[in-house]
Amino acid sequence: MDPTNHLNEGQFQKFSRLIYDQLGIHIQSVKKEMLKTKLDKLMRQQGIASYDEYYQRLTRDGKPEDWVRFSDEITINKTDFFRENHHFEFIQKQLQNIMDLNPRIQKEGMIRVWSAGCSTGEEPYTLAMVLRETLPAAIQVKILATDLSHRVLVAAQRGVYNAADVAVINPYYLQRYFSRQRDAWKVTQEIKDLITFRQFNLMDHFPFQNKFDMIFCRNVMIYFDPQTQQDLVNRFYDVLIPGGLFFIGHSESLTNKRHHFQYLQPTIYRKNTKAGGRYIS
Structure with a gap:
Protein backbone atom coordinates (compact mmCIF):
# COMPACT_ATOMS: atom_id res chain seq x y z
CA MET A 1 0.00 0.00 0.00
CA ASP A 2 1.21 3.50 -0.82
CA PRO A 3 1.69 5.31 2.54
CA THR A 4 0.75 8.60 0.84
CA ASN A 5 -2.76 7.34 0.04
CA HIS A 6 -5.38 9.94 0.85
CA LEU A 7 -8.70 8.95 2.39
CA ASN A 8 -11.05 11.29 0.57
CA GLU A 9 -14.36 12.49 1.94
CA GLY A 10 -16.41 10.06 -0.13
CA GLN A 11 -14.34 7.09 1.05
CA PHE A 12 -14.53 8.31 4.64
CA GLN A 13 -18.33 8.54 4.41
CA LYS A 14 -18.58 5.02 2.92
CA PHE A 15 -16.54 3.46 5.71
CA SER A 16 -18.33 5.54 8.35
CA ARG A 17 -21.71 4.38 7.06
CA LEU A 18 -20.53 0.76 6.99
CA ILE A 19 -19.33 0.99 10.58
CA TYR A 20 -22.55 2.65 11.70
CA ASP A 21 -24.83 0.20 9.87
CA GLN A 22 -23.00 -2.91 11.06
CA LEU A 23 -21.59 -1.92 14.45
CA GLY A 24 -23.73 1.03 15.53
CA ILE A 25 -20.62 3.14 16.13
CA HIS A 26 -20.80 6.75 14.97
CA ILE A 27 -17.49 7.98 13.54
CA GLN A 28 -17.51 11.78 13.51
CA SER A 29 -15.59 13.83 10.95
CA VAL A 30 -13.06 14.88 13.60
CA LYS A 31 -12.07 11.19 13.89
CA LYS A 32 -11.23 10.89 10.20
CA GLU A 33 -7.46 10.64 10.80
CA MET A 34 -7.99 8.03 13.51
CA LEU A 35 -10.07 5.94 11.11
CA LYS A 36 -7.46 6.38 8.37
CA THR A 37 -4.73 5.12 10.72
CA LYS A 38 -6.73 2.01 11.52
CA LEU A 39 -7.56 1.36 7.87
CA ASP A 40 -3.93 1.86 6.83
CA LYS A 41 -2.80 -0.67 9.43
CA LEU A 42 -5.33 -3.26 8.28
CA MET A 43 -4.54 -2.73 4.61
CA ARG A 44 -0.79 -3.06 5.17
CA GLN A 45 -1.33 -6.33 7.04
CA GLN A 46 -3.39 -7.75 4.18
CA GLY A 47 -1.48 -6.29 1.23
CA ILE A 48 -4.43 -4.21 0.01
CA ALA A 49 -3.52 -1.31 -2.26
CA SER A 50 -6.46 1.08 -1.97
CA TYR A 51 -9.35 2.10 0.26
CA ASP A 52 -11.84 1.27 -2.47
CA GLU A 53 -10.40 -2.23 -2.85
CA TYR A 54 -10.62 -2.76 0.90
CA TYR A 55 -14.21 -1.50 1.04
CA GLN A 56 -15.18 -3.90 -1.74
CA ARG A 57 -13.52 -6.78 0.08
CA LEU A 58 -15.46 -6.00 3.27
CA THR A 59 -18.81 -5.59 1.54
CA ARG A 60 -18.67 -8.01 -1.39
CA ASP A 61 -15.65 -10.19 -1.97
CA GLY A 62 -14.18 -10.91 1.44
CA LYS A 63 -14.29 -13.82 3.82
CA PRO A 64 -15.87 -13.76 7.31
CA GLU A 65 -12.43 -13.46 8.90
CA ASP A 66 -11.89 -10.17 7.00
CA TRP A 67 -14.84 -8.65 8.83
CA VAL A 68 -13.71 -10.08 12.19
CA ARG A 69 -10.28 -8.46 11.75
CA PHE A 70 -11.91 -5.17 10.76
CA SER A 71 -14.35 -5.04 13.67
CA ASP A 72 -11.61 -6.02 16.14
CA GLU A 73 -9.56 -3.02 15.03
CA ILE A 74 -12.44 -0.54 14.94
CA THR A 75 -13.94 -1.33 18.33
CA ILE A 76 -12.47 0.28 21.44
CA ASN A 77 -11.65 -1.91 24.44
CA LYS A 78 -10.79 -0.26 27.75
CA THR A 79 -11.51 -1.94 31.04
CA ASP A 80 -10.11 -2.70 34.49
CA PHE A 81 -10.93 -4.89 37.46
CA PHE A 82 -13.29 -3.12 39.88
CA ARG A 83 -13.65 -0.18 37.49
CA GLU A 84 -16.21 2.29 38.87
CA ASN A 85 -16.16 0.36 42.12
Missing part, protein backbone atom coordinates in the same frame (compact mmCIF):
# COMPACT_ATOMS: atom_id res chain seq x y z
CA HIS A 86 -19.23 2.12 43.53
CA HIS A 87 -21.34 -0.22 41.37
CA PHE A 88 -19.96 -3.28 43.12
CA GLU A 89 -20.23 -1.59 46.51
CA PHE A 90 -23.89 -0.87 45.73
CA ILE A 91 -24.51 -4.59 45.13
CA GLN A 92 -22.76 -5.52 48.37
CA LYS A 93 -24.56 -2.91 50.48
CA GLN A 94 -27.98 -3.38 48.89
CA LEU A 95 -28.00 -7.17 48.70
CA GLN A 96 -30.98 -7.63 50.99
CA ASN A 97 -33.00 -5.02 49.11
CA ILE A 98 -32.05 -6.63 45.80
CA MET A 99 -33.29 -9.98 47.06
CA ASP A 100 -36.47 -8.53 48.63
CA LEU A 101 -37.40 -6.48 45.56
CA ASN A 102 -36.65 -9.34 43.21
CA PRO A 103 -38.13 -12.48 44.82
CA ARG A 104 -37.50 -14.51 41.67
CA ILE A 105 -33.82 -14.81 42.63
CA GLN A 106 -34.59 -16.74 45.81
CA LYS A 107 -37.53 -18.60 44.30
CA GLU A 108 -35.45 -20.00 41.43
CA GLY A 109 -32.16 -20.04 43.32
CA MET A 110 -30.40 -18.19 40.52
CA ILE A 111 -29.28 -14.70 39.53
CA ARG A 112 -28.81 -13.81 35.86
CA VAL A 113 -26.46 -10.99 34.87
CA TRP A 114 -25.41 -9.63 31.49
CA SER A 115 -22.08 -7.90 31.01
CA ALA A 116 -22.63 -6.21 27.64
CA GLY A 117 -19.34 -5.07 26.12
CA CYS A 118 -17.20 -7.21 28.42
CA SER A 119 -13.90 -6.55 26.60
CA THR A 120 -11.03 -8.66 28.00
CA GLY A 121 -13.09 -9.98 30.91
CA GLU A 122 -12.22 -7.80 33.88
CA GLU A 123 -15.83 -6.67 34.39
CA PRO A 124 -17.53 -10.09 34.37
CA TYR A 125 -14.78 -11.62 36.51
CA THR A 126 -15.20 -8.78 39.02
CA LEU A 127 -18.96 -9.37 39.03
CA ALA A 128 -18.46 -13.10 39.53
CA MET A 129 -16.18 -12.57 42.53
CA VAL A 130 -18.44 -9.97 44.16
CA LEU A 131 -21.63 -12.00 43.65
CA ARG A 132 -20.03 -15.23 44.83
CA GLU A 133 -18.82 -13.50 47.99
CA THR A 134 -22.05 -11.60 48.60
CA LEU A 135 -24.86 -13.98 47.71
CA PRO A 136 -25.88 -17.02 49.77
CA ALA A 137 -24.07 -20.15 48.59
CA ALA A 138 -27.38 -21.67 47.49
CA ILE A 139 -27.89 -18.97 44.83
CA GLN A 140 -26.42 -19.95 41.47
CA VAL A 141 -24.62 -17.16 39.59
CA LYS A 142 -25.02 -17.08 35.81
CA ILE A 143 -23.22 -14.30 33.95
CA LEU A 144 -23.45 -13.79 30.21
CA ALA A 145 -20.45 -11.77 28.98
CA THR A 146 -20.61 -10.53 25.40
CA ASP A 147 -18.48 -8.44 23.11
CA LEU A 148 -18.29 -7.73 19.41
CA SER A 149 -14.54 -8.36 19.24
CA HIS A 150 -13.34 -11.92 18.80
CA ARG A 151 -9.83 -10.90 19.83
CA VAL A 152 -10.80 -9.61 23.28
CA LEU A 153 -13.08 -12.59 23.93
CA VAL A 154 -10.16 -14.96 23.37
CA ALA A 155 -8.21 -13.04 26.03
CA ALA A 156 -11.21 -12.98 28.37
CA GLN A 157 -11.72 -16.74 28.14
CA ARG A 158 -8.05 -17.33 28.94
CA GLY A 159 -8.43 -15.29 32.11
CA VAL A 160 -4.70 -14.61 32.48
CA TYR A 161 -3.59 -11.13 33.58
CA ASN A 162 -0.28 -9.47 34.36
CA ALA A 163 0.71 -7.89 37.65
CA ALA A 164 -0.31 -4.39 36.55
CA ASP A 165 -3.79 -5.63 35.62
CA VAL A 166 -4.44 -7.17 39.05
CA ALA A 167 -2.76 -4.44 41.13
CA VAL A 168 -6.16 -2.88 41.96
CA ILE A 169 -7.65 -6.13 43.26
CA ASN A 170 -8.06 -6.57 47.01
CA PRO A 171 -5.45 -9.10 48.24
CA TYR A 172 -8.22 -11.33 49.59
CA TYR A 173 -9.87 -11.65 46.16
CA LEU A 174 -6.49 -12.14 44.51
CA GLN A 175 -5.53 -15.02 46.79
CA ARG A 176 -9.02 -16.54 46.80
CA TYR A 177 -9.88 -16.38 43.09
CA PHE A 178 -6.55 -16.33 41.21
CA SER A 179 -3.58 -18.64 40.91
CA ARG A 180 -0.04 -17.36 40.38
CA GLN A 181 1.67 -18.37 37.13
CA ARG A 182 5.21 -16.96 37.06
CA ASP A 183 4.68 -13.27 36.23
CA ALA A 184 0.94 -13.59 35.65
CA TRP A 185 -2.28 -14.37 37.51
CA LYS A 186 -4.96 -16.76 36.25
CA VAL A 187 -8.63 -16.71 37.24
CA THR A 188 -9.67 -19.89 39.03
CA GLN A 189 -11.98 -22.37 37.34
CA GLU A 190 -14.51 -21.79 40.12
CA ILE A 191 -15.03 -18.23 38.88
CA LYS A 192 -14.72 -19.08 35.19
CA ASP A 193 -17.56 -21.57 35.55
CA LEU A 194 -19.94 -18.74 36.49
CA ILE A 195 -19.45 -16.96 33.14
CA THR A 196 -20.43 -17.73 29.56
CA PHE A 197 -18.52 -15.67 26.98
CA ARG A 198 -20.20 -15.06 23.62
CA GLN A 199 -19.54 -12.88 20.59
CA PHE A 200 -22.53 -10.60 20.10
CA ASN A 201 -23.33 -7.41 18.23
CA LEU A 202 -25.59 -5.08 20.22
CA MET A 203 -27.14 -3.97 16.94
CA ASP A 204 -28.56 -7.48 16.45
CA HIS A 205 -31.87 -8.77 17.74
CA PHE A 206 -31.72 -9.72 21.43
CA PRO A 207 -32.42 -13.48 21.33
CA PHE A 208 -32.68 -14.13 25.07
CA GLN A 209 -35.30 -16.55 26.36
CA ASN A 210 -34.75 -15.59 30.01
CA LYS A 211 -34.64 -12.04 31.29
CA PHE A 212 -31.82 -10.63 33.41
CA ASP A 213 -31.70 -9.46 37.02
CA MET A 214 -28.84 -7.07 36.27
CA ILE A 215 -27.35 -5.59 33.12
CA PHE A 216 -23.97 -3.88 33.03
CA CYS A 217 -23.40 -1.82 29.89
CA ARG A 218 -20.78 0.69 30.93
CA ASN A 219 -18.91 3.14 28.72
CA VAL A 220 -20.22 1.41 25.61
CA MET A 221 -23.13 3.61 24.55
CA ILE A 222 -20.90 6.69 24.37
CA TYR A 223 -19.67 5.41 21.00
CA PHE A 224 -23.19 5.36 19.52
CA ASP A 225 -25.27 8.22 18.20
CA PRO A 226 -28.25 9.47 20.28
CA GLN A 227 -30.89 7.46 18.39
CA THR A 228 -28.92 4.22 18.74
CA GLN A 229 -28.44 4.97 22.44
CA GLN A 230 -32.18 5.52 22.79
CA ASP A 231 -32.98 2.23 21.07
CA LEU A 232 -30.49 0.32 23.20
CA VAL A 233 -31.84 1.75 26.47
CA ASN A 234 -35.34 0.59 25.51
CA ARG A 235 -34.12 -2.84 24.48
CA PHE A 236 -32.15 -3.27 27.72
CA TYR A 237 -35.29 -2.34 29.65
CA ASP A 238 -37.27 -5.01 27.82
CA VAL A 239 -34.84 -7.83 28.73
CA LEU A 240 -34.65 -6.94 32.43
CA ILE A 241 -37.08 -8.49 34.85
CA PRO A 242 -39.28 -6.09 36.87
CA GLY A 243 -37.06 -4.77 39.64
CA GLY A 244 -33.91 -5.54 37.65
CA LEU A 245 -30.91 -3.21 37.83
CA PHE A 246 -29.22 -1.35 34.97
CA PHE A 247 -25.66 -0.02 35.38
CA ILE A 248 -24.10 2.43 32.93
CA GLY A 249 -20.72 4.17 32.79
CA HIS A 250 -19.66 7.36 34.54
CA SER A 251 -19.45 9.16 31.19
CA GLU A 252 -23.03 8.22 30.29
CA SER A 253 -26.46 9.38 31.37
CA LEU A 254 -30.10 8.66 30.64
CA THR A 255 -30.86 12.38 30.79
CA ASN A 256 -32.67 13.43 27.61
CA LYS A 257 -33.56 9.79 26.94
CA ARG A 258 -37.16 8.57 26.94
CA HIS A 259 -37.26 5.62 29.32
CA HIS A 260 -39.20 3.97 32.14
CA PHE A 261 -36.29 3.30 34.47
CA GLN A 262 -36.38 4.47 38.07
CA TYR A 263 -33.31 6.53 38.96
CA LEU A 264 -31.53 5.20 42.05
CA GLN A 265 -28.25 7.09 42.00
CA PRO A 266 -25.81 8.32 39.34
CA THR A 267 -25.33 5.56 36.70
CA ILE A 268 -27.62 3.08 38.51
CA TYR A 269 -31.24 2.51 37.46
CA ARG A 270 -34.01 0.05 38.23
CA LYS A 271 -36.78 -1.34 36.06
CA ASN A 272 -40.06 -0.31 37.63
CA THR A 273 -42.27 -2.93 39.24
CA LYS A 274 -45.81 -2.84 40.58
CA ALA A 275 -44.46 -4.21 43.85
CA GLY A 276 -42.93 -0.83 44.67
CA GLY A 277 -40.22 -0.75 47.31
CA ARG A 278 -37.07 1.33 47.46
CA TYR A 279 -33.35 1.16 48.03
CA ILE A 280 -31.87 2.69 51.16
CA SER A 281 -28.91 5.05 50.76
Whole structure:
Protein backbone atom coordinates (compact mmCIF):
# COMPACT_ATOMS: atom_id res chain seq x y z
CA MET A 1 0.00 0.00 0.00
CA ASP A 2 1.21 3.50 -0.82
CA PRO A 3 1.69 5.31 2.54
CA THR A 4 0.75 8.60 0.84
CA ASN A 5 -2.76 7.34 0.04
CA HIS A 6 -5.38 9.94 0.85
CA LEU A 7 -8.70 8.95 2.39
CA ASN A 8 -11.05 11.29 0.57
CA GLU A 9 -14.36 12.49 1.94
CA GLY A 10 -16.41 10.06 -0.13
CA GLN A 11 -14.34 7.09 1.05
CA PHE A 12 -14.53 8.31 4.64
CA GLN A 13 -18.33 8.54 4.41
CA LYS A 14 -18.58 5.02 2.92
CA PHE A 15 -16.54 3.46 5.71
CA SER A 16 -18.33 5.54 8.35
CA ARG A 17 -21.71 4.38 7.06
CA LEU A 18 -20.53 0.76 6.99
CA ILE A 19 -19.33 0.99 10.58
CA TYR A 20 -22.55 2.65 11.70
CA ASP A 21 -24.83 0.20 9.87
CA GLN A 22 -23.00 -2.91 11.06
CA LEU A 23 -21.59 -1.92 14.45
CA GLY A 24 -23.73 1.03 15.53
CA ILE A 25 -20.62 3.14 16.13
CA HIS A 26 -20.80 6.75 14.97
CA ILE A 27 -17.49 7.98 13.54
CA GLN A 28 -17.51 11.78 13.51
CA SER A 29 -15.59 13.83 10.95
CA VAL A 30 -13.06 14.88 13.60
CA LYS A 31 -12.07 11.19 13.89
CA LYS A 32 -11.23 10.89 10.20
CA GLU A 33 -7.46 10.64 10.80
CA MET A 34 -7.99 8.03 13.51
CA LEU A 35 -10.07 5.94 11.11
CA LYS A 36 -7.46 6.38 8.37
CA THR A 37 -4.73 5.12 10.72
CA LYS A 38 -6.73 2.01 11.52
CA LEU A 39 -7.56 1.36 7.87
CA ASP A 40 -3.93 1.86 6.83
CA LYS A 41 -2.80 -0.67 9.43
CA LEU A 42 -5.33 -3.26 8.28
CA MET A 43 -4.54 -2.73 4.61
CA ARG A 44 -0.79 -3.06 5.17
CA GLN A 45 -1.33 -6.33 7.04
CA GLN A 46 -3.39 -7.75 4.18
CA GLY A 47 -1.48 -6.29 1.23
CA ILE A 48 -4.43 -4.21 0.01
CA ALA A 49 -3.52 -1.31 -2.26
CA SER A 50 -6.46 1.08 -1.97
CA TYR A 51 -9.35 2.10 0.26
CA ASP A 52 -11.84 1.27 -2.47
CA GLU A 53 -10.40 -2.23 -2.85
CA TYR A 54 -10.62 -2.76 0.90
CA TYR A 55 -14.21 -1.50 1.04
CA GLN A 56 -15.18 -3.90 -1.74
CA ARG A 57 -13.52 -6.78 0.08
CA LEU A 58 -15.46 -6.00 3.27
CA THR A 59 -18.81 -5.59 1.54
CA ARG A 60 -18.67 -8.01 -1.39
CA ASP A 61 -15.65 -10.19 -1.97
CA GLY A 62 -14.18 -10.91 1.44
CA LYS A 63 -14.29 -13.82 3.82
CA PRO A 64 -15.87 -13.76 7.31
CA GLU A 65 -12.43 -13.46 8.90
CA ASP A 66 -11.89 -10.17 7.00
CA TRP A 67 -14.84 -8.65 8.83
CA VAL A 68 -13.71 -10.08 12.19
CA ARG A 69 -10.28 -8.46 11.75
CA PHE A 70 -11.91 -5.17 10.76
CA SER A 71 -14.35 -5.04 13.67
CA ASP A 72 -11.61 -6.02 16.14
CA GLU A 73 -9.56 -3.02 15.03
CA ILE A 74 -12.44 -0.54 14.94
CA THR A 75 -13.94 -1.33 18.33
CA ILE A 76 -12.47 0.28 21.44
CA ASN A 77 -11.65 -1.91 24.44
CA LYS A 78 -10.79 -0.26 27.75
CA THR A 79 -11.51 -1.94 31.04
CA ASP A 80 -10.11 -2.70 34.49
CA PHE A 81 -10.93 -4.89 37.46
CA PHE A 82 -13.29 -3.12 39.88
CA ARG A 83 -13.65 -0.18 37.49
CA GLU A 84 -16.21 2.29 38.87
CA ASN A 85 -16.16 0.36 42.12
CA HIS A 86 -19.23 2.12 43.53
CA HIS A 87 -21.34 -0.22 41.37
CA PHE A 88 -19.96 -3.28 43.12
CA GLU A 89 -20.23 -1.59 46.51
CA PHE A 90 -23.89 -0.87 45.73
CA ILE A 91 -24.51 -4.59 45.13
CA GLN A 92 -22.76 -5.52 48.37
CA LYS A 93 -24.56 -2.91 50.48
CA GLN A 94 -27.98 -3.38 48.89
CA LEU A 95 -28.00 -7.17 48.70
CA GLN A 96 -30.98 -7.63 50.99
CA ASN A 97 -33.00 -5.02 49.11
CA ILE A 98 -32.05 -6.63 45.80
CA MET A 99 -33.29 -9.98 47.06
CA ASP A 100 -36.47 -8.53 48.63
CA LEU A 101 -37.40 -6.48 45.56
CA ASN A 102 -36.65 -9.34 43.21
CA PRO A 103 -38.13 -12.48 44.82
CA ARG A 104 -37.50 -14.51 41.67
CA ILE A 105 -33.82 -14.81 42.63
CA GLN A 106 -34.59 -16.74 45.81
CA LYS A 107 -37.53 -18.60 44.30
CA GLU A 108 -35.45 -20.00 41.43
CA GLY A 109 -32.16 -20.04 43.32
CA MET A 110 -30.40 -18.19 40.52
CA ILE A 111 -29.28 -14.70 39.53
CA ARG A 112 -28.81 -13.81 35.86
CA VAL A 113 -26.46 -10.99 34.87
CA TRP A 114 -25.41 -9.63 31.49
CA SER A 115 -22.08 -7.90 31.01
CA ALA A 116 -22.63 -6.21 27.64
CA GLY A 117 -19.34 -5.07 26.12
CA CYS A 118 -17.20 -7.21 28.42
CA SER A 119 -13.90 -6.55 26.60
CA THR A 120 -11.03 -8.66 28.00
CA GLY A 121 -13.09 -9.98 30.91
CA GLU A 122 -12.22 -7.80 33.88
CA GLU A 123 -15.83 -6.67 34.39
CA PRO A 124 -17.53 -10.09 34.37
CA TYR A 125 -14.78 -11.62 36.51
CA THR A 126 -15.20 -8.78 39.02
CA LEU A 127 -18.96 -9.37 39.03
CA ALA A 128 -18.46 -13.10 39.53
CA MET A 129 -16.18 -12.57 42.53
CA VAL A 130 -18.44 -9.97 44.16
CA LEU A 131 -21.63 -12.00 43.65
CA ARG A 132 -20.03 -15.23 44.83
CA GLU A 133 -18.82 -13.50 47.99
CA THR A 134 -22.05 -11.60 48.60
CA LEU A 135 -24.86 -13.98 47.71
CA PRO A 136 -25.88 -17.02 49.77
CA ALA A 137 -24.07 -20.15 48.59
CA ALA A 138 -27.38 -21.67 47.49
CA ILE A 139 -27.89 -18.97 44.83
CA GLN A 140 -26.42 -19.95 41.47
CA VAL A 141 -24.62 -17.16 39.59
CA LYS A 142 -25.02 -17.08 35.81
CA ILE A 143 -23.22 -14.30 33.95
CA LEU A 144 -23.45 -13.79 30.21
CA ALA A 145 -20.45 -11.77 28.98
CA THR A 146 -20.61 -10.53 25.40
CA ASP A 147 -18.48 -8.44 23.11
CA LEU A 148 -18.29 -7.73 19.41
CA SER A 149 -14.54 -8.36 19.24
CA HIS A 150 -13.34 -11.92 18.80
CA ARG A 151 -9.83 -10.90 19.83
CA VAL A 152 -10.80 -9.61 23.28
CA LEU A 153 -13.08 -12.59 23.93
CA VAL A 154 -10.16 -14.96 23.37
CA ALA A 155 -8.21 -13.04 26.03
CA ALA A 156 -11.21 -12.98 28.37
CA GLN A 157 -11.72 -16.74 28.14
CA ARG A 158 -8.05 -17.33 28.94
CA GLY A 159 -8.43 -15.29 32.11
CA VAL A 160 -4.70 -14.61 32.48
CA TYR A 161 -3.59 -11.13 33.58
CA ASN A 162 -0.28 -9.47 34.36
CA ALA A 163 0.71 -7.89 37.65
CA ALA A 164 -0.31 -4.39 36.55
CA ASP A 165 -3.79 -5.63 35.62
CA VAL A 166 -4.44 -7.17 39.05
CA ALA A 167 -2.76 -4.44 41.13
CA VAL A 168 -6.16 -2.88 41.96
CA ILE A 169 -7.65 -6.13 43.26
CA ASN A 170 -8.06 -6.57 47.01
CA PRO A 171 -5.45 -9.10 48.24
CA TYR A 172 -8.22 -11.33 49.59
CA TYR A 173 -9.87 -11.65 46.16
CA LEU A 174 -6.49 -12.14 44.51
CA GLN A 175 -5.53 -15.02 46.79
CA ARG A 176 -9.02 -16.54 46.80
CA TYR A 177 -9.88 -16.38 43.09
CA PHE A 178 -6.55 -16.33 41.21
CA SER A 179 -3.58 -18.64 40.91
CA ARG A 180 -0.04 -17.36 40.38
CA GLN A 181 1.67 -18.37 37.13
CA ARG A 182 5.21 -16.96 37.06
CA ASP A 183 4.68 -13.27 36.23
CA ALA A 184 0.94 -13.59 35.65
CA TRP A 185 -2.28 -14.37 37.51
CA LYS A 186 -4.96 -16.76 36.25
CA VAL A 187 -8.63 -16.71 37.24
CA THR A 188 -9.67 -19.89 39.03
CA GLN A 189 -11.98 -22.37 37.34
CA GLU A 190 -14.51 -21.79 40.12
CA ILE A 191 -15.03 -18.23 38.88
CA LYS A 192 -14.72 -19.08 35.19
CA ASP A 193 -17.56 -21.57 35.55
CA LEU A 194 -19.94 -18.74 36.49
CA ILE A 195 -19.45 -16.96 33.14
CA THR A 196 -20.43 -17.73 29.56
CA PHE A 197 -18.52 -15.67 26.98
CA ARG A 198 -20.20 -15.06 23.62
CA GLN A 199 -19.54 -12.88 20.59
CA PHE A 200 -22.53 -10.60 20.10
CA ASN A 201 -23.33 -7.41 18.23
CA LEU A 202 -25.59 -5.08 20.22
CA MET A 203 -27.14 -3.97 16.94
CA ASP A 204 -28.56 -7.48 16.45
CA HIS A 205 -31.87 -8.77 17.74
CA PHE A 206 -31.72 -9.72 21.43
CA PRO A 207 -32.42 -13.48 21.33
CA PHE A 208 -32.68 -14.13 25.07
CA GLN A 209 -35.30 -16.55 26.36
CA ASN A 210 -34.75 -15.59 30.01
CA LYS A 211 -34.64 -12.04 31.29
CA PHE A 212 -31.82 -10.63 33.41
CA ASP A 213 -31.70 -9.46 37.02
CA MET A 214 -28.84 -7.07 36.27
CA ILE A 215 -27.35 -5.59 33.12
CA PHE A 216 -23.97 -3.88 33.03
CA CYS A 217 -23.40 -1.82 29.89
CA ARG A 218 -20.78 0.69 30.93
CA ASN A 219 -18.91 3.14 28.72
CA VAL A 220 -20.22 1.41 25.61
CA MET A 221 -23.13 3.61 24.55
CA ILE A 222 -20.90 6.69 24.37
CA TYR A 223 -19.67 5.41 21.00
CA PHE A 224 -23.19 5.36 19.52
CA ASP A 225 -25.27 8.22 18.20
CA PRO A 226 -28.25 9.47 20.28
CA GLN A 227 -30.89 7.46 18.39
CA THR A 228 -28.92 4.22 18.74
CA GLN A 229 -28.44 4.97 22.44
CA GLN A 230 -32.18 5.52 22.79
CA ASP A 231 -32.98 2.23 21.07
CA LEU A 232 -30.49 0.32 23.20
CA VAL A 233 -31.84 1.75 26.47
CA ASN A 234 -35.34 0.59 25.51
CA ARG A 235 -34.12 -2.84 24.48
CA PHE A 236 -32.15 -3.27 27.72
CA TYR A 237 -35.29 -2.34 29.65
CA ASP A 238 -37.27 -5.01 27.82
CA VAL A 239 -34.84 -7.83 28.73
CA LEU A 240 -34.65 -6.94 32.43
CA ILE A 241 -37.08 -8.49 34.85
CA PRO A 242 -39.28 -6.09 36.87
CA GLY A 243 -37.06 -4.77 39.64
CA GLY A 244 -33.91 -5.54 37.65
CA LEU A 245 -30.91 -3.21 37.83
CA PHE A 246 -29.22 -1.35 34.97
CA PHE A 247 -25.66 -0.02 35.38
CA ILE A 248 -24.10 2.43 32.93
CA GLY A 249 -20.72 4.17 32.79
CA HIS A 250 -19.66 7.36 34.54
CA SER A 251 -19.45 9.16 31.19
CA GLU A 252 -23.03 8.22 30.29
CA SER A 253 -26.46 9.38 31.37
CA LEU A 254 -30.10 8.66 30.64
CA THR A 255 -30.86 12.38 30.79
CA ASN A 256 -32.67 13.43 27.61
CA LYS A 257 -33.56 9.79 26.94
CA ARG A 258 -37.16 8.57 26.94
CA HIS A 259 -37.26 5.62 29.32
CA HIS A 260 -39.20 3.97 32.14
CA PHE A 261 -36.29 3.30 34.47
CA GLN A 262 -36.38 4.47 38.07
CA TYR A 263 -33.31 6.53 38.96
CA LEU A 264 -31.53 5.20 42.05
CA GLN A 265 -28.25 7.09 42.00
CA PRO A 266 -25.81 8.32 39.34
CA THR A 267 -25.33 5.56 36.70
CA ILE A 268 -27.62 3.08 38.51
CA TYR A 269 -31.24 2.51 37.46
CA ARG A 270 -34.01 0.05 38.23
CA LYS A 271 -36.78 -1.34 36.06
CA ASN A 272 -40.06 -0.31 37.63
CA THR A 273 -42.27 -2.93 39.24
CA LYS A 274 -45.81 -2.84 40.58
CA ALA A 275 -44.46 -4.21 43.85
CA GLY A 276 -42.93 -0.83 44.67
CA GLY A 277 -40.22 -0.75 47.31
CA ARG A 278 -37.07 1.33 47.46
CA TYR A 279 -33.35 1.16 48.03
CA ILE A 280 -31.87 2.69 51.16
CA SER A 281 -28.91 5.05 50.76
